[in-house]
């Protein structure tokens with residue numbers, strides 16, 4: 001009886017370690033293992049912008065720089081055009097590397113190149129929708 005309990009506790013501990021190891025990126029470590037796989041299959045730039053990327057918190061859902069924390073940090077309003085280069089390569093580079101000296105961090109560590117491209121396409125779409 002006692003032994004079985006110890007064994008199952010050990011098994012739970014081992015599973016938790018595997019979970020933590022597979023979680024990869026820090027925000028995802030608490031999510032079920034299946035989630036990142038699903039996300040990779042069907043994720044859109046919009047999902048990433050509003051979800052995992054956390055862009056909407058500053059830039060706002062419509063990209064006007066009016067997200068909950070966007071006003072205080074003077075987040076860019078995409079509908080007003082891009083200072084850093086508005087083509088796919090330019091926007092992707094900004095997302096990847098950030099804008100030093102501002103609240104715009106680089107996302108190269110959190111998002112892979114494919115995710116950055118999807119978000120960049122969506123950001124460009126938002127910038128056009130505002131006109």
Ligand code: HEC
Nearest residue numbers: 053054055058073074075076082083084094099102103104
């Ligand atoms: C903590 C707030 C914050 C978050 C979160 C954030 N940004 Fe920014 N972002 C800024 C600020 C502030 C600037 C303006 C930097 C400057 O003054 O040049 C900026 C600038 C930009 C620019 C350059 C705009 C231009 O004029 O060329 C792009 C593109 C951009 N952000 C995309 C994103 C994307 C995509 C995400 C999510 C992956 C994101 N940002 C997340 C604050 C944020």
